[in-house]
Amino acid sequence: MSSDAPQDGPVSDGLDPETVEADARAALHARFPEAAEQLDRYVAILRSKGIEWGLLGPREGDKLWSRHVSNSLAIVDVLGQGIDVADVGSGAGLPGIPVAIVRPDVYVTLLEPLLRRTTFLEETVEKLLLRNVRVVRLRAEDCDEQFDVVTCRAVAPLEKLLRWTTPLFYPAGELVALKGSSAEREVSEAGSLLSRSRLRAEILEVRAAPDVEGTRVIRVTTKTETCR
Numbered sequence: 001m002s003s004d005a006p007q008d009g010p011v012s013d014g015l016d017p018e019t020v021e022a023d024a025r026a027a028l029h030a031r032f033p034e035a036a037e038q039l040d041r042y043v044a045i046l047r048s049k050g051i052e053w054g055l056l057g058p059r060e061g062d063k064l065w066s067r068h069v070s071n072s073l074a075i076v077d078v079l080g081q082g083i084d085v086a087d088v089g090s091g092a093g094l095p096g097i098p099v100a101i102v103r104p105d106v107y108v109t110l111l112e113p114l115l116r117r118t119t120f121l122e123e124t125v126e127k128l129l130l131r132n133v134r135v136v137r138l139r140a141e142d143c144d145e146q147f148d149v150v151t152c153r154a155v156a157p158l159e160k161l162l163r164w165t166t167p168l169f170y171p172a173g174e175l176v177a178l179k180g181s182s183a184e185r186e187v188s189e190a191g192s193l194l195s196r197s198r199l200r201a202e203i204l205e206v207r208a209a210p211d212v213e214g215t216r217v218i219r220v221t222t223k224t225e226t227c228r
C-alpha cells in the first residue's frame with residue numbers, strides 16, 4: 001500500500017533517517033500541540049498492528065511521521081470549517097485519521113471496501129476515542145451519500161477517481177486528491193473527462209508544517225456558470 005503513497009523529492013537524501021523521522025514528529029507536534037498525544041498514539045498503532053496486519057509495508061515503520069502523517073496532514077488548511085469529509089480508500093486511515101485528530105470540527109467518513117482494513121479502522125477509531133469519525137465498508141462507486149469534500153491518497157489515477165467519486169461531491173463539494181509529482185500528468189490525462197463533466201482541476205502546493213516535506217494536491221470543483 002505504501003509504495004504508491006504520494007511523495008515529492010526525497011528531503012531525507014543524505015540525512016540519517018532517524019533524524020528525519022524525529023524532526024518530522026517534532027515539527028508536527030509544534031504545529032498541532034493539542035493533537036500531539038493522539039498523533040503519537042495513532043503512529044504507535046500503525047507501527048505495531050498496522051504493520052503486523054500487513055496494512056503498511058514493514059519498512060514503512062521508520063517513515064510514519066516523515067512520509068505518511070506529514071503527507072496526510074498537508075491537506076488540513078485546504079479543508080473548510082465544520083465540513084463532512086469522505087476519505088475514499090482510507091486503508092490504514094490515511095489521510096482521514098490524522099485529519100480527524102487535528103481537526104475535531106470536521107466529520108470524517110472512512111470509506112474502505114476491504115474487511116480486514118475496516119476492522120483495523122474500527123478498532124483504531126475506538127482506541128483513539130475519535131468521536132468525529134465513522135467507518136463505512138464500501139467501494140466509492142457503491143456509496144450513495146454526498147460530502148462537502150472527498151479526500152484520497154494513493155488510491156487511483158485522477159481519471160478513475162473522478163469516475164468513482166464525482167457523485168459523492170457533485171455539484172457543491174470538491175475532491176482533494178493527494179498526488180505529489182504526478183499531479184500535472186494526471187490532470188492532463190483526465191482533461192476530456194473534466195471538461196465533459198463541467199469540472200475544474202487546480203494543483204495546490206501544500207505542507208503540514210514549515211519543516212516537513214510538502215506535496216501537491218489536485219483540487220476538483222464544479223465549473224461555475226459565468227453570467228453574460
Ligand SMILES: C[S@@+](CC[C@H](N)C(=O)[O-])C[C@H]1O[C@@H](n2cnc3c(N)ncnc32)[C@H](O)[C@@H]1O
Nearest residue numbers: 001088089090091094113114139140153154155
Ligand atoms: C494503496 S491503498 C492506500 C491507502 C491509504 N489511502 C494510504 O494512503 O495509505 C488503496 C486503498 O484503496 C482501497 N480501494 C481500492 N478501490 C477502491 C474503491 N473503488 N473505493 C474505495 N476504496 C478503494 C483499497 O482497498 C486500499 O485500501
